[in-house]
Amino acid sequence: MSKIKHVIKKNLFAIITLSISLGLLIGFLMTQDQKSLQEILTHLEPGWMLAAVFAMLFTWFLEGVCNWLLCRHLYPEWTLRRSIVVGMIGILYNNITPFSTGGQPMQIYSMHKMGMKTGKAGAIIAVKTLTYQCVMVAYSLVLMIFHLHFFQTTVSNLSFLTILGVLTNGAFILLVLLFSIYPPFVYRLIHGVLHLLERIHVVHDFQAKYDDIVLKFKVFHDGIRTMGHSLKLYACVCLVTIFQITFNSIVTYFIFLSFGLRGTGMWVMIAAQVFVNMIASFVPLPGASGGAEISFGMFFHIFFRGATAPAMLIWRIITYYLGIILGCIFASIGNHKYSAAIPDDFSEKGLSDLTDDSDE
Numbered sequence: 336m337s338k339i340k341h342v343i344k345k346n347l348f349a350i351i352t353l354s355i356s357l358g359l360l361i362g363f364l365m366t367q368d369q370k371s372l373q374e375i376l377t378h379l380e381p382g383w384m385l386a387a388v389f390a391m392l393f394t395w396f397l398e399g400v401c402n403w404l405l406c407r408h409l410y411p412e413w414t415l416r417r418s419i420v421v422g423m424i425g426i427l428y429n430n431i432t433p434f435s436t437g438g439q440p441m442q443i444y445s446m447h448k449m450g451m452k453t454g455k456a457g458a459i460i461a462v463k464t465l466t467y468q469c470v471m472v473a474y475s476l477v478l479m480i481f482h483l484h485f486f487q488t489t490v491s492n493l494s495f496l497t498i499l500g501v502l503t504n505g506a507f508i509l510l511v512l513l514f515s516i517y518p519p520f521v522y523r524l525i526h527g528v529l530h531l532l533e534r535i536h537v538v539h540d541f542q543a544k545y546d547d548i549v550l551k552f553k554v555f556h557d558g559i560r561t562m563g564h565s566l567k568l569y570a571c572v573c574l575v576t577i578f579q580i581t582f583n584s585i586v587t588y589f590i591f592l593s594f595g596l597r598g599t600g601m602w603v604m605i606a607a608q609v610f611v612n613m614i615a616s617f618v619p620l621p622g623a624s625g626g627a628e629i630s631f632g633m634f635f636h637i638f639f640r641g642a643t644a645p646a647m648l649i650w651r652i653i654t655y656y657l658g659i660i661l662g663c664i665f666a667s668i669g670n671h672k673y674s675a676a677i678p679d680d681f682s683e684k685g686l687s688d689l690t691d692d693s694d695e
Contacts, residue, residue, distance in 0.1 A: 376645060383593035384649075390582045390589060391653050395661070397579040398422035401466075402442075404572050405459045408562065410451065420669040421445050427662025430655060435616075439464060445666075449673045454561070461558030466569060469508055470576040475501045475609055482606040489637050500613035514552045515559060521552060583654075584608035590649050591638060599638050607634045627651070 399419030406413040424445050429438035439460050446456035479501065486497075514521045529545055532538040562568075588604040611634050615627040631647050639646045 378595060380593045380595060383589050387586045387589035387593065387649075387653055388657075390586050391657065394579055394583040394586075395419075395423060395426060395658070397575055397582065398426065401463055401572050401575050401579070402459070404568065404575065405463055405562065406446075406451075408565065408568055409455050409459065413451075417449055417673060420665050420673065421449075423658075423662045423665035424669060426658045427666055430659050430662065445669055449669075454557075457554060458558035458561035461555045462562045463572070465508070465511060465555055465558070466572050467576055468504055470573050471580060472501055472505045472508060474577065474580050475613060478602075478606040478609055482603055485603065486607065486610065486634065490633055496614045497610040500616060511552060511555045515556050518552075518556075522549065525549065580609070581605065584612075586653060587635065587646070587650055590646050590653075594639070594642050594646065596639070596642070604635075604638065607638070610634060627655075 396419065399415060399422035402422050403413065403415045403418035406418055421442050425438035425442045427438075428441040429435035431437065442460050443453065443456045446459070447453045475497075479497070483497070510521055510524070525545060525548055529538055529541055529548075533541045538544050584605040585601065585608075587608050588601050591599065591604060611627070611630045614630040628647060628651070631650065632643055635646065636643045
């Protein structure tokens with residue numbers, strides 16, 4: 336009993352936010368006509384539903400592939416299986432921590448437990464994160480050019496949040512690149528912006544916030560320096576990331592088809608999903624609880640109409656709850672199979688690299 340209480344206490348915040356998310360889904364469902372809901376669920380097309388599940392599973396597989404491509408750049412015999420475990424651990428902790436902040440530290444910790452030096456693990460995760468941000472912003476900009484006007488006329492002011500999300504992420508990427516070229520300019524810029532925010536009482540602990548932001552930029556800068564300037568490597572990672580974002584965003588389209596609905600283009604729905612994800616990223620609760628459901632309802636109501644609530648339920652089960660379940664399974668596998676053990680399939684060179692604690 337005491338062990339159960341300890342687990343509950345340790346994960347209380349995650350349990351509360353998961354309950355909020357589940358409560359919102361149930362609340363949406365309770366507002367629906369139960370006969371119509373039963374009619375929809377009993378006439379789902381299983382082929383398209385399986386396609387939605389496999390699209391999500393493939394998205395998570397590609398997460399592991401991106402990690403593996405970067406890992407083998409520093410450790411040529413690092414295995415794809417290890418990277419898939421690391422990727423799913425990141426998915427798990429992103430889903431249960433505010434602003435998805437827990438995934439990256441836990442991935443670094445897991446890679447270190449597998450034998451990789453912490454500095455190189457941090458460099459890999461930093462470069463992967465930056466690459467994903469760059470691709471996501473470029474991907475979103477292309478979709479905005481072709482589809483934003485449609486959503487502006489149908490979804491009201493939520494499109495403004497999409498633009499804000501793209502600009503915020505784009506500004507971060509630009510500052511990271513500027514930091515690599517001329518750090519003093521970025522230091523002065525951050526200092527000036529934070530000083531202004533302090534004067535209007537938005538920021539309260541100026542020095543702590545300044546140190547935290549500068550540290551993040553240094554981590555990304557050091558990561559790029561450690562990984563080197565392999566254009567071929569980054570091109571491969573970017574290409575895989577494009578497929579990853581596409582398969583993640585196509586899940587809702589497959590759910591749409593499984594409901595027997597037709598008449599909407601695939602790329603319009605992919606754009607809607609990308610915009611939903613962009614808005615949900617502003618929600619501080621784990622898994623963007625509340626924001627994900629509301630933005631999904633606002634964007635996809637124009638496609639699903641009366642079937643929006645059951646579509647949202649299935650979407651959250653596939654993209655969120657399934658990720659938590661599989662993440663727990665893979666975290667357990669990683670803890671038992673790879674923890675504190677040098678991989679058997681590493682060569683003598685790879686083994687000496689992994690066990691050498693000194694920075695190169």
